[in-house]
Amino acid sequence: MAGLLNALFAIAVVTVGLTVTSLDRRVALVLGATGSTVGSFLAWVVAPAAWSGAMPWVASVLGTAALVAGWSAVRLYDGVFAPPPEPADDTGTVATTRR
Template sequence: MLAAVDALVAALVVTLALTLSSLDRRSAVLLGATGSVTGEFLTWVAAPHAWEHSLLLPWIAAVAGTVLLVAGWSAARAYWDVFESPGAPEDTDTASFALAGEPDRSHR
């Protein structure tokens, strides 16, 4: 029971610390809570015996999970446009020509 309470407190403290130091508070709450809970869960799955007998391990897992999630989020936002298609080329219409004396009305 103590390990579960310690994990909950660690997740709340890490989320609160990220939220108070962030300009975008809603994203910080989401990233802090998700990262810390995911880090704690994966650590519990990987090493349940160490999880039950260490008061420091949930804190390390919460911070590590949050840092990894924030890094992934930042990378995804930085390279968001990498995989988008360049789109249609601008209209350069080099095949059409205008007769002398007549205005070009094709672009209206």
């Protein structure tokens, strides 16, 4: 039970730390909570015996850092959020028909 409380406290501290120091607090809250939770969970799945002491803290920080790095890489790529290019405009062509 103490390991779980330590992990939850680590998640809360990392999330609050990222949120307080960020300019966009809503995004920081989501990234901090998600990254630290996923990092802690994956560390627990990989090494449940080592789940004591500083392991939840390291996992929370590394998970958050990885998610922030991924978010930054996606935001830097222009093509992700740009609308698709419009098709070529062929309205300059005039067609006549006979009746």
